[in-house]
Amino acid sequence: MAAPAGRPKVTNMNHGFLRRYLFSTDHKTIGLQYITLSIFAAFVGIALSVLMRFHLVYPESRWRLLETLWPDGAPGGVMTPELYLSLMTMHGTIMVFFLLTTVPQGGFGNYFLPLQIGAADMAFPRLNMLSFWTTFLSFVVLCAAFFVEGGAPLAGWTAYPPLSAVGQIAGPGQGLGQTLWVLSIALFCIASLMGAINFITTTLELRTRGMSLLRMPLTCWGWFTTAIISLFAFGVLLAGGVLLLLDREAGTSFFLPAGLMINDKLLANKGGSPLLFQHLFWFFGHPEVYIAILPGMGAVSTILATFSRKPVFGYRAMIWAMLIIGFLSFVVWGHHMFISGMSPYSSIAFSLLTVTVGVPSAIKTFNWLGTIWGGSLRLTTAMLFALGFVSVFISGGLTGLILGQPALDSYFHDTYFVVGHFHMIMGVATVFAAFAATFYWFPKMRGRMMNETLGRIHFYLTFIGVYAIFIPMHFAGIAGNPRRYADFAQFDFLKDLSFLHKATTHAAFFTAAVQLLFLFNFLWSWWKGPKAGQNPWHATTLEWTLPSPPPEENFGHNPPQVHRGPYDYSLPGAPKDFLMQQEER
Amino acid sequence: MNVAAPGARRRASHTGLYAFLCSVIMFFGAFTSAMVVRRGASNDWKGIPAPDLLWVNTGILALSSVAVEKARRHLREGNRKNFNIAWSTASLLGALFIAGQILVWKDLRAAGVFLNSHPGSAFFYVGTVAHAAHLAGGWIAMAFLNWQALRWTLGPGKRTAVDVASIYWHFLGLLWVYLLWLFRFWGN
Numbered sequence: 001m002a003a004p005a006g007r008p009k010v011t012n013m014n015h016g017f018l019r020r021y022l023f024s025t026d027h028k029t030i031g032l033q034y035i036t037l038s039i040f041a042a043f044v045g046i047a048l049s050v051l052m053r054f055h056l057v058y059p060e061s062r063w064r065l066l067e068t069l070w071p072d073g074a075p076g077g078v079m080t081p082e083l084y085l086s087l088m089t090m091h092g093t094i095m096v097f098f099l100l101t102t103v104p105q106g107g108f109g110n111y112f113l114p115l116q117i118g119a120a121d122m123a124f125p126r127l128n129m130l131s132f133w134t135t136f137l138s139f140v141v142l143c144a145a146f147f148v149e150g151g152a153p154l155a156g157w158t159a160y161p162p163l164s165a166v167g168q169i170a171g172p173g174q175g176l177g178q179t180l181w182v183l184s185i186a187l188f189c190i191a192s193l194m195g196a197i198n199f200i201t202t203t204l205e206l207r208t209r210g211m212s213l214l215r216m217p218l219t220c221w222g223w224f225t226t227a228i229i230s231l232f233a234f235g236v237l238l239a240g241g242v243l244l245l246l247d248r249e250a251g252t253s254f255f256l257p258a259g260l261m262i263n264d265k266l267l268a269n270k271g272g273s274p275l276l277f278q279h280l281f282w283f284f285g286h287p288e289v290y291i292a293i294l295p296g297m298g299a300v301s302t303i304l305a306t307f308s309r310k311p312v313f314g315y316r317a318m319i320w321a322m323l324i325i326g327f328l329s330f331v332v333w334g335h336h337m338f339i340s341g342m343s344p345y346s347s348i349a350f351s352l353l354t355v356t357v358g359v360p361s362a363i364k365t366f367n368w369l370g371t372i373w374g375g376s377l378r379l380t381t382a383m384l385f386a387l388g389f390v391s392v393f394i395s396g397g398l399t400g401l402i403l404g405q406p407a408l409d410s411y412f413h414d415t416y417f418v419v420g421h422f423h424m425i426m427g428v429a430t431v432f433a434a435f436a437a438t439f440y441w442f443p444k445m446r447g448r449m450m451n452e453t454l455g456r457i458h459f460y461l462t463f464i465g466v467y468a469i470f471i472p473m474h475f476a477g478i479a480g481n482p483r484r485y486a487d488f489a490q491f492d493f494l495k496d497l498s499f500l501h502k503a504t505t506h507a508a509f510f511t512a513a514v515q516l517l518f519l520f521n522f523l524w525s526w527w528k529g530p531k532a533g534q535n536p537w538h539a540t541t542l543e544w545t546l547p548s549p550p551p552e553e554n555f556g557h558n559p560p561q562v563h564r565g566p567y568d569y570s571l572p573g574a575p576k577d578f579l580m581q582q583e584e585r
Numbered sequence: 586m587n588v589a590a591p592g593a594r595r596r597a598s599h600t601g602l603y604a605f606l607c608s609v610i611m612f613f614g615a616f617t618s619a620m621v622v623r624r625g626a627s628n629d630w631k632g633i634p635a636p637d638l639l640w641v642n643t644g645i646l647a648l649s650s651v652a653v654e655k656a657r658r659h660l661r662e663g664n665r666k667n668f669n670i671a672w673s674t675a676s677l678l679g680a681l682f683i684a685g686q687i688l689v690w691k692d693l694r695a696a697g698v699f700l701n702s703h704p705g706s707a708f709f710y711v712g713t714v715a716h717a718a719h720l721a722g723g724w725i726a727m728a729f730l731n732w733q734a735l736r737w738t739l740g741p742g743k744r745t746a747v748d749v750a751s752i753y754w755h756f757l758g759l760l761w762v763y764l765l766w767l768f769r770f771w772g773n
């Protein structure tokens with residue numbers, strides 16, 4: 001709410017603990033809450049994946065811990081296929097929604113969008129608080145699935161019916177566990193929609209004087225485009241979720257066809273279409289992958305420019321590329337359904353549109369290379385992760401072009417090739433961007449520096465680790481290895497891959513362990529890191545004009561006047577090698 | 586809000602509202618396309634017997650929109666008393682619409698048409714309940730403003746809240762007409 005001019009705003013210092021740390025409406029606190037939630041979710045997700053990889057290569061081994069944790073899921077310490085599938089479902093759901101969707105937008109976006117456009121807060125601070133707590137509730141509801149009768153659901157993060165719709169008789173987790181999953185996703189949709197409304201309004205209405213749209217840092221463009229995509233995508237998933245819930249709980253037949261026999265029982269449903277759910281899901285699902293990566297693209301652009309001491313190459317082209325990607329993301333969903341029996345003509349249309357995404361993606365990639373080309377690179381940890389992002393974006397994007405061919409995809413679909421593709425481009429790329437953003441902005445958020453040596457070690461080991469995990473998965477996929485199977489050892493044609501899988505698993509253990517370095521660095525620097533100044537990286541955007549950490553009211557009653565674009569590095573004839581956005585000269 | 590420009594909050598409220606409307610349109614758009622696909626997927630589609638009450642409800646909702654517009658005119662002219670009368674009428678009609686919808690659902694159930702009877706009934710219940718839920722949200726905002734108005738704490742200065750609530754209300758009216766067409770004509 002507007003404070004009357006000339007009167008100092010009441011600051012957070014006067015609030016009690018609850019208002020200050022829990023139910024705060026300050027975008028910076030909310031951003032940190034999102035970041036904390038995501039880091040926690042990430043470690044839960046990592047732990048689940050380690051258990052899965054372990055089972056894949058040592059399917060017979062007995063492990064007391066497993067039996068303690070899941071007495072029904074691992075009798076005698078051996079993981080059942082049902083437990084494996086439930087870990088897989090929870091891993092995918094937690095990672096996609098509560099890490100990849102949450103940290104780039106809810107976390108960094110919340111913290112830095114108002115700062116970078118010179119605003120005091122988001123447009124609707126209370127709505128902002130509400131979206132965080134709804135996200136939190138959604139996470140709690142999802143995790144509750146582990147603890148209820150039957151355990152967590154088995155249907156994967158895509159939750160295709162019939163499996164996800166028929167209930168308990170299809171498997172232990174398909175009862176209450178799957179219901180909680182649907183509820184959790186519905187809550188997540190609502191939270192994301194609230195967030196999107198806030199981001200869009202803030203960007204359009206709260207920019208400070210002189211901050212025209214074409215002077216916004218590309219980070220802001222990333223959050224803005226992401227918010228628009230979210231606004232149009234999550235409502236569709238919500239609709240799909242509601243219908244799925246009714247099929248499960250109210251005996252409707254939206255997605256369930258006639259004549260379904262499950263475990264020798266004939267279901268009463270008739271006439272529904274499982275493919276209908278796939279369409280609804282992927283109409284959301286493909287935009288969702290860009291919801292995950294676009295904010296990262298924005299952050300990487302900024303970070304590459306800062307540490308190359310050069311303006312972003314083709315600033316306007318970068319914006320157009322993002323907007324075009326955002327638009328195209330709504331018309332390619334069919335590429336997830338090439339083998340669903342769709343008409344070959346639709347396949348061709350979806351295929352052509354899909355490969356078209358390659359054009360703006362390539363524009364971005366070349367512009368990133370153009371940005372660092374000939375720059376005086378400073379290989380800080382943030383910069384290394386940004387470069388790593390470009391690397392995995394290329395390696396993951398190229399396999400997308402392969403999957404985008406219906407002829408090739410009819411072989412690759414549901415193999416490890418797809419798993420390799422999306423982990424590389426969605427998982428690793430987004431996480432690299434998040435690491436880059438963390439190292440870049442930690443000094444601003446905390447007023448202390450993170451440890452660079454530890455950071456670089458963490459980067460190099462992680463970089464090697466992720467390639468060692470995910471590149472071999474492509475080979476497994478080429479060899480025909482199906483995904484979402486709990487045990488490959490039973491298939492003769494996969495026997496030769498056992499070494500490859502062992503290597504992958506060990507790389508996964510290694511990479512997971514390396515992440516503890518990051519956690520340690522983060523926590524240690526939070527309390528003990530050396531003090532950071534106002535602008536340690538000599539960056540140009542508005543957040544660096546404030547003390548670290550910024551005061552509660554951000555710019556207070558002196559919203560800055562912006563005079564220039566966001567990337568004025570190495571200006572000819574300027575006294576120093578950068579000019580900040582509010583500097584006149 | 587630190588942007589000194591006057592009307593910043595007013596503009597922000599409208600932008601936020603229109604963004605919200607986009608997401609509601611996407612929700613009902615997905616609902617519609619699910620309906621089209623589901624109808625084409627099998628030959629078990631049946632329409633629903635449409636109680637006359639639906640038409641009465643439609644009329645009530647239309648009248649409430651008219652009352653809302655009248656109220657806004659009075660507020661612009663600073664005539665608070667007439668505003669209160671018109672706005673209260675609108676709130677009452679809004680409540681009446683929701684009550685009417687509940688009666689429709691009751692009638693249908695009495696006629697043996699349940700959520701899981703057939704796809705036509707399933708989509709009808711989901712669509713009308715979702716609409717009523719959105720409407721109930723708008724009605725709460727309306728009733729809150731009404732409460733303020735009757736205590737004379739709502740002046741022309743709070744025009745933004747009134748305007749935003751009104752736009753949302755008209756939108757839900759249009760959405761209702763669309764849904765009615767969908768169920769009554771397309772779906773029968």
Ligand code: HEM
Nearest residue numbers: 289293335336357358400401403404413414418422425426
């Ligand atoms: C030029 C760019 C891209 C192309 C042509 C492309 C193409 C494809 C295709 C055809 C599939 C379906 C494979 C199958 O299931 O058989 C797929 C799966 C997937 N892609 Fe991409 N992709 C691209 C970029 C991206 C990006 C940027 C992301 C994320 C940030 C992403 C995330 C995913 C995910 C998560 C899946 C698998 C979902 C699942 O089945 O669980 N892709 N991609």
Ligand SMILES: [Cu+2]
Nearest residue numbers: 286333335336
């Ligand atoms: Cu896709």
